[in-house]
Amino acid sequence: xxxxxxxxxxxxxxxxxxxxxxxxxxxxxxxxxxxxxxxxxxxxxxxxxxxxxxxxxxxxxxxxxxxxxxxxxxxxxxxxxxxxxxxxxxxxxxxxxxxxxxxxxxxxxxxxxxxxxxxxxxxxxxxxxxxxxxxxxxxxxxxxxxxxxxxxxxxxxxxxxxxxxxxxxxxxxxxxxxxxxxxxxxxxxxxxxxxxxxxxxxxxxxxxxxxxxxxxxxxxxxxxxxxxxxxxxxxxxxxxxxxxxxxxxxxxxxxxxxxxxxxxxxxxxxxxxxxxxxxxxxxxxxxxxxxxxxxxxxxxxxxxxxxxxxxxxxxxxxxxxxxxxxxxxxxxxxxxxxxxxxxxxxxxxxxxxxxxxxxxxxxxxxxxxxxxxxxxxxxxxxxxxxxxxxxxxxxxxxxxxx
Numbered sequence: 001x002x003x004x005x006x007x008x009x010x011x012x013x014x015x016x017x018x019x020x021x022x023x024x025x026x027x028x029x030x031x032x033x034x035x036x037x038x039x040x041x042x043x044x045x046x047x048x049x050x051x052x053x054x055x056x057x058x059x060x061x062x063x064x065x066x067x068x069x070x071x072x073x074x075x076x077x078x079x080x081x082x083x084x085x086x087x088x089x090x091x092x093x094x095x096x097x098x099x100x101x102x103x104x105x106x107x108x109x110x111x112x113x114x115x116x117x118x119x120x121x122x123x124x125x126x127x128x129x130x131x132x133x134x135x136x137x138x139x140x141x142x143x144x145x146x147x148x149x150x151x152x153x154x155x156x157x158x159x160x161x162x163x164x165x166x167x168x169x170x171x172x173x174x175x176x177x178x179x180x181x182x183x184x185x186x187x188x189x190x191x192x193x194x195x196x197x198x199x200x201x202x203x204x205x206x207x208x209x210x211x212x213x214x215x216x217x218x219x220x221x222x223x224x225x226x227x228x229x230x231x232x233x234x235x236x237x238x239x240x241x242x243x244x245x246x247x248x249x250x251x252x253x254x255x256x257x258x259x260x261x262x263x264x265x266x267x268x269x270x271x272x273x274x275x276x277x278x279x280x281x282x283x284x285x286x287x288x289x290x291x292x293x294x295x296x297x298x299x300x301x302x303x304x305x306x307x308x309x310x311x312x313x314x315x316x317x318x319x320x321x322x323x324x325x326x327x328x329x330x331x332x333x334x335x336x337x338x339x340x341x342x343x344x345x346x347x348x349x350x351x352x353x354x355x356x357x358x359x360x361x362x363x364x365x366x367x368x369x370x371x372x373x374x375x376x377x378x379x380x381x382x383x384x385x386x387x388x389x390x391x392x393x394x395x396x397x398x399x400x401x402x
Contacts, residue, residue, distance in 0.1 A: 027050060027053060030106045034103060035099070043090075045099055049100060061323065063089060067081070100344075104347075111351045118195065122195070123196075123197060128158075139331070149175075154173065157186060170186070187211055190216055198308070199221065208271065209263075210261060210263065220289070221305070239272070243271060273288055322345065
């Protein structure tokens with residue numbers, strides 16, 4: 001406990017001092033995945049990537065502050081760096097998205113190794129959110145406006161690893177694609193034999209079948225009325241059921257995402273239906289899962305689903321605490337690199353949190369992440385990761401009562 005507290009204090013202090021100390025070793029190891037660069041240049045690909053990731057953890061994300069971070073590191077090596085941002089701006093454009101993605105994958109792989117598992121399986125929590133983008137001609141073409149929106153925006157779907165809290169994989173697209181289509185892309189890349197916990201949107205016949213087809217098990221709530229054929233009972237409120245693929249309900253024009261997948265959908269799909277009362281309000285709830293193994297108790301699956309809210313918290317952390325709810329970059333490549341820098345920084349912090357806390361299947365509490373990061377912010381952050389607007393001063397109690 002004392003060792004964990006000391007590490008947390010170290011992280012809080014070192015993030016304020018441009019992320020040296022315990023994060024430095026982890027970041028330097030990941031940056032080794034980047035190749036190329038001329039030694040005569042101050043802003044080599046490795047230095048540029050380091051600056052972008054360090055900047056993602058700062059409240060001040062200006063180019064000037066990023067160059068200041070590089071200058072502080074370079075001074076330790078006996079190199080004097082100019083504070084002119086022109087060279088750094090060019091270097092950021094020169095750094096390829098593929099290089100940053102290699103760093104991201106390396107960080108993810110190291111963070112997923114070891115740790116407890118749920119019934120010998122890794123668990124992922126999947127969900128989507130929208131992020132706002134800058135209004136540029138290039139981004140308008142890639143992320144066209146939807147009616148009622150004043151700026152381009154993108155749909156971000158992520159898979160959070162339940163054992164570490166890391167963002168293990170993600171997909172970004174325009175708002176005209178569905179969350180299920182992006183989730184399907186992620187699902188194809190996840191390791192087989194594991195479990196994904198999702199919300200009701202993902203409980204469609206096609207998505208559940210494709211998950212099983214790729215060797216992934218799903219756990220999802222069932223809130224709408226559906227027809228079930230009970231095959232067998234595994235216990236009270238625990239049944240094996242069959243659902244039927246109803247093609248007559250298709251109303252949308254054009255080709256839907258699941259019709260583009262090269263598989264033959266069966267007429268029926270066997271699932272496990274678990275019915276229980278909500279532990280807080282006592283309301284009846286239903287879960288559907290492709291986990292048909294009777295050796296996995298129904299109560300374990302219910303407990304697993306109660307942790308689905310963690311993905312909402314993690315997505316909130318990424319958007320608000322890591323400040324990517326509004327992406328600052330003006331081109332498609334830079335948007336991708338800015339997001340990757342934030343995801344790498346987020347996962348590095350999560351790895352340190354995992355080292356600070358005793359091993360546990362469930363990820364560290366979201367309030368702990370805020371304690372690691374929010375103390376670096378000059379403006380106060382509430383329990384939801386929100387900061388008051390600087391453009392509108394808060395009303396006093398006296399003013400609000402008149």
